[in-house]
Amino acid sequence: MSTAKQMKCTIRSLEPVGEYLHLILDAPEMPEVQPGHFAAVAVGGVGGGMLLRRAFSIHKSEPGETLELIFAAHGQGTQWLATQSAGDVIDVIAPLGKPFVLPRQPVACVLVAGGYGAAPMELLAQQLRARGCRVDVVLGAATQEKLFGVLSLKGVSDSLTVTTDDGTSGVRGRVTDVLAELMTRNESKAVYACGPMAMLQAVAAVAQENGAFSQCAVEESMACGIGVCMTCVLPVIGDDGVTRMVRSCVEGPVFRGDRVRWNDVDTIPQDTFGAPSPGGH
Numbered sequence: 001m002s003t004a005k006q007m008k009c010t011i012r013s014l015e016p017v018g019e020y021l022h023l024i025l026d027a028p029e030m031p032e033v034q035p036g037h038f039a040a041v042a043v044g045g046v047g048g049g050m051l052l053r054r055a056f057s058i059h060k061s062e063p064g065e066t067l068e069l070i071f072a073a074h075g076q077g078t079q080w081l082a083t084q085s086a087g088d089v090i091d092v093i094a095p096l097g098k099p100f101v102l103p104r105q106p107v108a109c110v111l112v113a114g115g116y117g118a119a120p121m122e123l124l125a126q127q128l129r130a131r132g133c134r135v136d137v138v139l140g141a142a143t144q145e146k147l148f149g150v151l152s153l154k155g156v157s158d159s160l161t162v163t164t165d166d167g168t169s170g171v172r173g174r175v176t177d178v179l180a181e182l183m184t185r186n187e188s189k190a191v192y193a194c195g196p197m198a199m200l201q202a203v204a205a206v207a208q209e210n211g212a213f214s215q216c217a218v219e220e221s222m223a224c225g226i227g228v229c230m231t232c233v234l235p236v237i238g239d240d241g242v243t244r245m246v247r248s249c250v251e252g253p254v255f256r257g258d259r260v261r262w263n264d265v266d267t268i269p270q271d272t273f274g275a276p277s278p279g280g281h
């Protein structure tokens with residue numbers, strides 16, 4: 001469990017990077033961050049009517065100094081955030097959630113990210129390398145402009161492979177088209193993934209087929225971000241083999257890839273512990 005803080009943060013800069021925005025906040029109260037932690041940002045301003053905080057992976061942070069996020073301005077909340085500028089103050093709760101677990105041994109690892117899912121990967125790569133792990137990175141996106149972190153991740157990895165659906169950069173295709181071969185070549189033992197749910201499911205399957213342990217940072221819709229509302233639940237198999245609906249904001253967002261019941265996400269499977277019986281009895 002992280003020691004999250006609610007903080008008023010002043011925007012130091014907000015700059016476009018490809019299709020995304022890179023937000024750097026002055027965060028003098030910022031605690032230590034681990035890769036995979038996220039921040040919950042209040043959007044819309046006081047009286048703006050947007051009650052729910054928006055979740056973003058923490059890209060980088062200097063404890064007691066800064067907090068950096070990468071976001072896509074898609075919906076109402078992120079579009080509002082995109083209109084803010086240096087000097088404006090926003091309300092942030094961070095760091096939240098359970099981060100990626102690092103291996104005890106210096107094993108070969110593959111980091112797989114889709115689009116802005118690359119945001120937490122630089123920090124993760126640095127920490128893995130500090131433990132002597134080999135780090136191979138696969139970055140994927142629909143098109144070149146939606147790639148994030150190509151240059152920075154190149155600088156902190158042993159190899160970097162890019163895939164795009166339309167072939168505008170790197171290999172034409174999906175991250176999973178190159179993953180198995182890369183894992184075999186480097187005898188990868190651990191796979192870390194962040195990106196859209198369909199990508200995570202496919203990556204977890206390839207990892208399992210190749211005998212590797214996978215951890216996936218899921219992106220379930222969140223409302224409170226602190227474990228109270230149950231908006232973010234998904235079916236996960238526990239150590240005892242029993243499926244439970246778990247809250248991705250506090251028990252995740254990072255889960256073992258082989259434990260998430262990917263085909264049942266957004267449902268409550270019948271065999272889930274405490275599931276309502278058919279017909280409501």
Ligand SMILES: Cc1cc2nc3c(=O)[nH]c(=O)nc-3n(C[C@H](O)[C@H](O)[C@H](O)COP(=O)(O)OP(=O)(O)OC[C@H]3O[C@@H](n4cnc5c(N)ncnc54)[C@H](O)[C@@H]3O)c2cc1C
Nearest residue numbers: 038055056057070071072074075076077078116219220253
């Ligand atoms: C743990 C976690 C980490 C996350 N990390 C990041 C991150 O690092 N960067 C980031 O940009 N987002 C991230 N997200 C996703 C982000 O929280 C949501 O996209 C959020 O809902 C955006 O708020 P909004 O108000 O803009 O859109 P909403 O009002 O929530 O949505 C409005 C509409 O826009 C669509 N929409 C929203 N976002 C997207 C999108 N990214 N792509 C396509 N359609 C979209 C929605 O489906 C909806 O139809 C993360 C989510 C979680 C749970």
Ligand code: FES
Nearest residue numbers: 223225229230249
């Ligand atoms: S977002 Fe409210 S419990 Fe997870």
